[in-house]
Amino acid sequence: MPISYNEQRRVFRLDTPHTTYLMGLVGSENFLGHIYYGPSVPDDNMEYLLRLEESPFTPDGNARERASFYDCFPFEYPAWGGGNFREPCLRVRDARGGGNCELFYDSHRVFQGKPALEGLPATYGDGCETLEIVLRDPVLELRVHLLYTVFEDADAICRSARIENAGTEALDLTAALSASLEMDAEELEVITLHGSWAREQTIDRRPLRPGRQGTFSQRGISSHQFHPFLALCEPTATQERGLVYGMSFVYSGNFLAQAETDQYRRVRAVLGIHPDSFQWRLEPGASFQTPEAALVCSDSGLGGMSRTYHDLFRRHLIRGQKKHRPALLNSWEACYFDFDHERLLQLGREAARYGIELLVVDDGWFGRRDTDTSSLGDWRVDLKKLPGGLTRLAEELADMGVKLGVWMEPEMISPDSDLYRAHPDYAMAVPGRTPTQARCQLVLDLTRKEVRDCVYDQISAVLRSADIRYLKWDMNRPLTDVYSPSLPPDRQGETAHRYVLGLYELQERLVTDFPELLLENCCSGGGRFDAGMLYYSPQIWTSDNAEAVDRLVIQEGAALLYPLSSMGAHVAACPSHVNGRVTPFAIRGQVSLTGCFGYELDLDKLSEEEQALIPGQLAEYRRFGPIFREGDCYRLASYRENHTYDAVMAVAKDKSAAVVSFVQVRSRASRRSLRLRLAGLEETALYRREDTGEVRSGAGWMRGGVLMEAVLSDYLGRLIYLEQVRE
Numbered sequence: 001m002p003i004s005y006n007e008q009r010r011v012f013r014l015d016t017p018h019t020t021y022l023m024g025l026v027g028s029e030n031f032l033g034h035i036y037y038g039p040s041v042p043d044d045n046m047e048y049l050l051r052l053e054e055s056p057f058t059p060d061g062n063a064r065e066r067a068s069f070y071d072c073f074p075f076e077y078p079a080w081g082g083g084n085f086r087e088p089c090l091r092v093r094d095a096r097g098g099g100n101c102e103l104f105y106d107s108h109r110v111f112q113g114k115p116a117l118e119g120l121p122a123t124y125g126d127g128c129e130t131l132e133i134v135l136r137d138p139v140l141e142l143r144v145h146l147l148y149t150v151f152e153d154a155d156a157i158c159r160s161a162r163i164e165n166a167g168t169e170a171l172d173l174t175a176a177l178s179a180s181l182e183m184d185a186e187e188l189e190v191i192t193l194h195g196s197w198a199r200e201q202t203i204d205r206r207p208l209r210p211g212r213q214g215t216f217s218q219r220g221i222s223s224h225q226f227h228p229f230l231a232l233c234e235p236t237a238t239q240e241r242g243l244v245y246g247m248s249f250v251y252s253g254n255f256l257a258q259a260e261t262d263q264y265r266r267v268r269a270v271l272g273i274h275p276d277s278f279q280w281r282l283e284p285g286a287s288f289q290t291p292e293a294a295l296v297c298s299d300s301g302l303g304g305m306s307r308t309y310h311d312l313f314r315r316h317l318i319r320g321q322k323k324h325r326p327a328l329l330n331s332w333e334a335c336y337f338d339f340d341h342e343r344l345l346q347l348g349r350e351a352a353r354y355g356i357e358l359l360v361v362d363d364g365w366f367g368r369r370d371t372d373t374s375s376l377g378d379w380r381v382d383l384k385k386l387p388g389g390l391t392r393l394a395e396e397l398a399d400m401g402v403k404l405g406v407w408m409e410p411e412m413i414s415p416d417s418d419l420y421r422a423h424p425d426y427a428m429a430v431p432g433r434t435p436t437q438a439r440c441q442l443v444l445d446l447t448r449k450e451v452r453d454c455v456y457d458q459i460s461a462v463l464r465s466a467d468i469r470y471l472k473w474d475m476n477r478p479l480t481d482v483y484s485p486s487l488p489p490d491r492q493g494e495t496a497h498r499y500v501l502g503l504y505e506l507q508e509r510l511v512t513d514f515p516e517l518l519l520e521n522c523c524s525g526g527g528r529f530d531a532g533m534l535y536y537s538p539q540i541w542t543s544d545n546a547e548a549v550d551r552l553v554i555q556e557g558a559a560l561l562y563p564l565s566s567m568g569a570h571v572a573a574c575p576s577h578v579n580g581r582v583t584p585f586a587i588r589g590q591v592s593l594t595g596c597f598g599y600e601l602d603l604d605k606l607s608e609e610e611q612a613l614i615p616g617q618l619a620e621y622r623r624f625g626p627i628f629r630e631g632d633c634y635r636l637a638s639y640r641e642n643h644t645y646d647a648v649m650a651v652a653k654d655k656s657a658a659v660v661s662f663v664q665v666r667s668r669a670s671r672r673s674l675r676l677r678l679a680g681l682e683e684t685a686l687y688r689r690e691d692t693g694e695v696r697s698g699a700g701w702m703r704g705g706v707l708m709e710a711v712l713s714d715y716l717g718r719l720i721y722l723e724q725v726r727e
């Protein structure tokens, strides 16, 4: 039983394979406090960590210092009011304008399985147990249903809250976060991911300071700039050692991921929808469901946390994980908007020549889309470019043995489009103001059903018009005019979240109606690369920056949380269209093959030597791709940290084989070889290194490692493959 309740001690206990999570009821009023989250402990009697004896403030014994109690008690789900001056999870404005809320334990139940979260992406699957604790505010008659799910095969706790108005008057939620964790701030550091367009998911680690620190988005998307994730770790934590806590948000819109260190050096880490851009009207009887937070605690460093997230997401979040991930050729950096039927067939022939399975026709095939200034919203084939439409293109490609994929940007509308001319009100705009354009485009008001239907009808018509196997769903701007005429003025605070719900509904329809389609999300690269989108698409375009050296850093950040199978990774044109760097074709190929591989350039323009490398790259992707995508991932070296070389290793789940991708970016100015200790192998099994024939035990490879020969050159790539020797 992974979940239990000790009635005598009034302690809730959740056990994952290697961690324990304890909460307890306190005092005659039944406050719910967070006691412990960390590596497994057999004990239930950990309530001393609540420090109630030390504190003179416990209301049962000292009613006159109730505010001080609120100021220091480790609430499991903190609400604003009563003296809780730290960041709350829940904030309410009641019918009289009052803002206080107090939550007390009401009831609980434990059940097998996990309920779906209505309208939201969330973890799912068998082999799990769920605890529902109901907290209640007796004045507002507000009930908070805290859900905690524990999967048998994942060291994670998946949390969310449903807030129900059981009273007789409407009220407004002005904050409804998903999770809070309380711990001692002593000796902790905070890790976040930050960046920009073409520089997404860069890892940052720093000491925890007094006050609030963390990341957020108010851009309507999870964003390039920050990531819906926060980790806290011991300062000594390394890749494979030390305690690390991760909080990942299964959501794709505005968020707050924050650690707050208080006057007692306690830290409250919260994760949820950003309260500054959120409000939700709760009519009597209505509920609000928060998105899910996936919590991980690893006692084996950052790598342990990453592998737990990879397993959790692959097994219990990503639908379509098992879908075939074809090597593809994408038209974008090969020809941008400048193509016609013949040019695409030429790309198709290039693909066919090498056995590349799929041609993706990126932006430019619809409306009058010769630049990025028009036609979003008009998802009809440009017959001047493609006289036979996508139908004929797909047929002619099929004759060559190449499948067709297309790009769309369904959430957008160009002011210069037939859709905008017919329905200008479909674009989000604040009344009386000209909406702000970004990349010449406006955002469709997905909160409205008629707008969603209009978009969906067009998407499904395109997908039905030809044999289309893959869709790249792009989204190329933040939300700036967050207003919807579908809501009254005093409920406009719901718009940003309703937009995300509208997006989720659209993608749900898509994956339901087109179960065979391979969906790849994209948001100017990785502007919405989050766990929420992974529920709908098993892969996401990681960054518009496909230049290999920058990509090492971006992919390291993405792999901190997400399995390599989720990363779109292409060999792009050179010099890089994004950073101008000239990186050898072989290195570009090697960096890409750890993700979902493709080419995004004109293969005919490559030199003969480069073209000669293509069959080998494709063969390596076919051979090693499954291990990278499905295996356990170990970061052996980080170019971001050492500025010289990078090494990532994947071990097949059954430990029968492993592959290391080593990239020396810069010459090391040393004649001595470099020692790289391997990881994750079975200690006693024997492994043969394919390129040298050496045989050694797993322990030998892990303790001794491999010696990477000194080569006085920038840009050196090595793939090392090890296979178990079976008697």
Ligand code: GLA
Binding pocket: 332, 362, 363, 372, 407, 474, 476, 522, 523, 524, 525, 541, 544
């Ligand atoms: C975005 C995407 C690119 C490409 C272009 C097309 O920038 O990230 O990969 O699809 O749009 O306009």
